[in-house]
Amino acid sequence: MTMDKSFNAGAAEARISAEWESAGAFAAGANASRTESFTVMIPPPNVTGSLHIGHAFNNTLQDILVRWHRMRGFDTLWQPGQDHAGIATQMVVERQMAERQEPNRCAIGRDAFVEKIWAWKQESGGTIMNQLKRLGASCDWSRNAFTMSGAPAAPAGEEGNFHDAVIRVFVDLYNKGIIYRGKRLVNWDPHFETAISDLEVENREVPGHMWHFKYPLAGGETYEYVERDEDGNVTLRETRDYISIATTRPETMLGDGAVAVHPDDPRYAPIVGKLCEIPVGPKEHRRLIPIITDEYPDPDFGSGAVKITGAHDFNDYGVATRNGIPLYSLMDTAGAMRADGLSYADSAAIATRAAGGEDVGDVSAVNLVPEELRGLDRFEARKRVVEAITAEGLAVTDAEGAPFVENKKIMQPFGDRSNVVIEPMLTDQWFVDTKRIVQPAIDAVRDGRTQILPEQHKKVYFHWLENIEPWTISRQLWWGHQIPVWYDEDGNQYCAPTEAEAQAQAPGKTLTRDPDVLDTWFSSGLWPIGTLGWPDDTPELRKYFPTDVLVTGFDIIFFWVARMMMMQLEIVKEAPFHTVYVHGLVRDEKGAKMSKSKGNVIDPLTLIDEYGADALRMTLTSMAAMGRDPKLGPRHVEAFRNFVTKIWNASRFAEMNQVRGGGPRPAPRHTVNRWIIGETARIRMATDEALSTYRFNDAANGLYAFVWGKVCDWYVEFSKPLFDGEFAQETRETMGWVLDQCYLMLHPVMPFVTEELWSLTGDRAGLLAHGNWPEYGAELIDADADREINWVISLIEEIRSARAQMGVPAGARLDLIVTEADKPSRDALSANAPLIGRLARVNPPQDGTAGKGMISVAAQGASFALPIGDVIDAEAETARLQKSLTKAEKDADGLRKRLDNPKFVQNAEPEVIEETRGKLTALDDDTTRLRTALAQLEAMR
């Protein structure tokens, strides 16, 4: 059989995938020959997702670790699965319903909607799994997990334990008091009408305005307002009957409960404790609020006075709760101004009593939105409020008397899914009191039970955990794990795994279940144990937990990694993995973040179609330097596609020379064969060293350089003359073995082409995916062979270089005259004459002297002359030799200077000194030879 000229990735990949699958090659424990397990949990992609380049990168690295361990005989499990992705999935299905002009979710109701999502999941949820298979991911697909498996409405085929695990954990943490319900200010997404966690908020700088308004003092009171410069000199002194407030959100003025100033701010000291008037709302019901002190206002920012709207700003919320200021909610769940509750007049009356210090109790019915603004969108209300204040003359004005409005960049919170402005809202939500479970997660990393690589991410991890805030886990969505809490008519809570158990706690009461669902990350936080069958005590759980390595991007360290640490440590009291390898973000060729709006997104499937999965994987791996972002462009992938072709053709060459793989390691006599075996041992050690320290790029680039630079460039060329004669057989055996080693070591990075070559080049007992990873080492390195072959290589390079520089026609075969040679070079020369002759295009060496029309060439311990005919350009040859001489002399001078420095000899390590001496000797030899050659050239003129 003759091999094709190149690897047809498109055709082969599908076929090989099918072979792996039908052989169950990736099943947990496949190819295991030892008891140690190796477990990797895939970061579950969203069930709505499709494979993007970040997934390709992330999963390539995991696959390398997994395949490497499987080949080494570990009991290996790579656990796949998908995340139900609450908001994202609900969004996708709602959008689809809208496109089909179907009734919306509210119209069809919760049960029908959830059923629709399940149907969608069963139809489209497998996309990313199939795409991962195209990448070559060797997950145990038979164990595919889903974070909603086993939920009450789950259809056939979606059975599983995940729902049980989630509910079990909720109930447990509830009973411990770690999960609680409370009214707090949370990030509210007005589009999805749900609370979201801090992490789901993206703060973006957007153009905005800063308005400056006057809050008149109550009863027309006045004070001396004095501003000073840094030296204390008075720069402004005037009598004011107001306090000046700057705000980017005028509509929230309606809910102000106070004005705060810094306690050390002398400008406002005279009026602290007095009342001022909010300059909005109907004149007859203007509200008065107190001027208080708090550490929060920055005296150097704006006017130094801050309006306090506790129900719509996180900083204000802190000030308000510290100072007993009521929290007045102004907006509804869609971000419109409230239209419910008491009339404005009644509300204002209550608020005024509160401002006077009276305890007015629950203010949730108080609606301080004036009737004419009720129901308006928050941004429309802002416009109206600004207009009204300006019309009334209470805007601070500039020198020309125009209202003073600063145009400036402001930081605004956006929902990461909805892209609408997040509104801080006062609502009842469920929280995890993370402070109570965070310490073990900190300790585990601090004492090294879990290591984070690269280490710089540890700092970020610690910083976040040490300042952790309560985690908002309730979501006002329908797709997700519904909170297992029921309420009776009096609002008492009953938390239990099932309604029946809750009912048993509340005999005779009518119970209603909390409609909210849990944050998606609450369930994915249980991924390591949930996928292995917990809460049941399964054999898988015992064997594969704790897992080994988590490979992930830095963007989900907080979302996911930290929470998995906290939750696993709280629930099963063990850290879920011993290593977290954090990789970078794949960027485009210019280093820009890929985004749809920039149009620079690179689709991994397109690259796979064009160049093959192996080329893409090899490219990503070669760029996976720890702590760095890979920058990917098609031309990089092309380079590695060429590499695939290269090893393919080396195999093809072997096949044409009756080389077969599958044999044992030979013990050859020829130097070339002994040399390449030693080089193979070197790359095996380097590859294992690189992989065990997660230096994926070193592994990939090392193998690339070995296969191309050592095997193809030299060994294959050296072997050609050996296929005739006494070394033919051992050369076939050696080449077969060396290529086998290449396939084995490259397989974790390039699984398809290596599997294909494995099956084409020998009679194999099994798949390469189950091949045995090599273990030999330095004992295979033959120092003599090494020295000899390196000498031969350098001689060939010297001759080629001299020929090219002197313009000798490439095809011309020259005589090789040995003008001087020591014993080792004479031996090396005679043993390898055919190799040198072929690769340098010279005739067999003969002794002689340099003469007219010759160029001179040197190797360690030997000098040669090559007659190139009458056409020799003596000038050019002089220049060539002179150039080499200058460089050699310069280098030698540098080394000599170092060796002459007594401090160097005194302080440097002995090996370094020895090495330097060696280099100098070699350079001095070169210099001598070059001088001789130049002198001869001169004499012959």
Added chain:
RNA sequence: GGGUGAUUAGCUCAGUGGUAGAGCGCUUCGUUCACAUCGAAGAUGUCAGCGGUUCAAAUCCGUUAUCACCCA
């Protein structure tokens, strides 16, 4: 404002104390029977600036500049 990282060949990047490397690109040559998705030979660097530690600095420390990301 706080933190982290980066700055090395024309481009994209490796290189954690011993006088700088790869891929791509570029120049010249080549239809030698594995491969033109190839081969051979070449050119290209004040390793961002300044200062320090050291026998020795791209590498360690300090500082400045520029860029990127994270957090407020």
